Amino acid sequence: MTTAPESQPASLQSWRIDADALRAALPQALQAWTLDLVEETGSTNADLTQACRQAPWSDAGTLRLAYRQTAGRGRQGRPWQGQAGLTFSVALPLALSPSRLSGLSLGVGLALAQALGDVEAALGARVGLKWPNDLQIDGRKLAGILIEAVPAGPQRVWAVIGIGLNLVRDAQMEVALGRELAGVAEAMPGFDAQRDATRLLAAVLARLGAMRDAFVAHGFAPMAAEWSARDAYRDQPVRLLHDGQVLAEGMARGVDGEGHLLLETPAGLERITSGELSLRPAGGAA
Secondary structure (H helix, E strand, C coil): CCCCCCCCCCCHHHCCCCHHHHHHHCCHHHCCCEEEEEEEECCHHHHHHHHHHHCCCCCCCEEEEEEEECCCECHHHCECCCCCEEEEEEEEEECCCHHHCCCHHHHHHHHHHHHHHHHCHHHHHHEEEECCCEEEECCEEEEEEEEEEEECCCCCEEEEEEEEEECCCCHHHHHHHCCCECCHHHHCCCCCHHHHHHHHHHHHHHHHHHHHHHHHHHCCHHHHHHHHHCECCCCCEEEEEECCEEEEEEEEEEECCCCCEEEEECCEEEEECCCCCEEEECCCCC
C-alpha cells in the first residue's frame, strides 16, 4: 500500500545537535574524538578527506556534521543533500593497509542499524540492510553510506565515512528521485527532532567506534552472520545492475566473510564484489 509522506514538523529545519549532550553521551573510548558541527559546507566527506591528507596520524576519530551540504554526493557521484536528516561524515583511523578494507561498508551499515535499535527497539526491528551500503524500511531507503579511503602510511588508513540518515520522509527528494523514501519518524513513537537527533547521533558514533575496534582486530568476517540475518533481500530474487544494465540475476543468499554478496545462479553460487553495482529486487525498481 502506498502511503503519503508525513508532513515535516515546523521545527525540523531549526533542530540542532546539542554538542554538550552529545559529548556526554559518548563512551569513554570516544571522548578524545573531534566533534565538528557546522551550518553549511560543500561536502563533509570532501572536508574530512582533505583534512586527513594533511593531519598527523591520531587514534581518535573525527565527526563533521553539516545541517546543509551544497555539494554532497552519494555512490556513483549522485547528488546528496539530505536536508531532512542527519548528514555527516566520520573519519575513522584504521591501523590496516587499504587492501584489508573489504566488507567495511557492510560493517558500517550493521553498526548504523544496531545504533537505531539502541535508541528505539521498534525502529531497529524495522530496519533492513541492502547490499552493499543502504538501510531500508519496507523497501524504502532510510540511509546511505559512502566510504573513501585516505592512505596515511604503512598499515595506516583513514576511512572517511559519509552517512545520510533520513529523519523524516523528504517529499521534494522523493519527487526528484522518483521513488519513496523512509524516515526515522515513522518507526519511532513520539519522535522529536530536537531531542532525538542528538540521541541518534551519539548512538551511531558509539557503535562506529566499537565496530572500528572489531574490524581492525578481526575484519568483517565475525559480523557477516548478523549482517546476513538483517539482509532485506536474503532468499529473494534480485538483479545486479551497472549503469542501468542488468549484469546478473539470481537468489540473494547473504554475504560472506569479506562482504561479497552470495548470489545463487543457474551456474552455481557466485561471490559478487561491490564495485559500482546496484542491487534491485528482480520484480521491481526499489
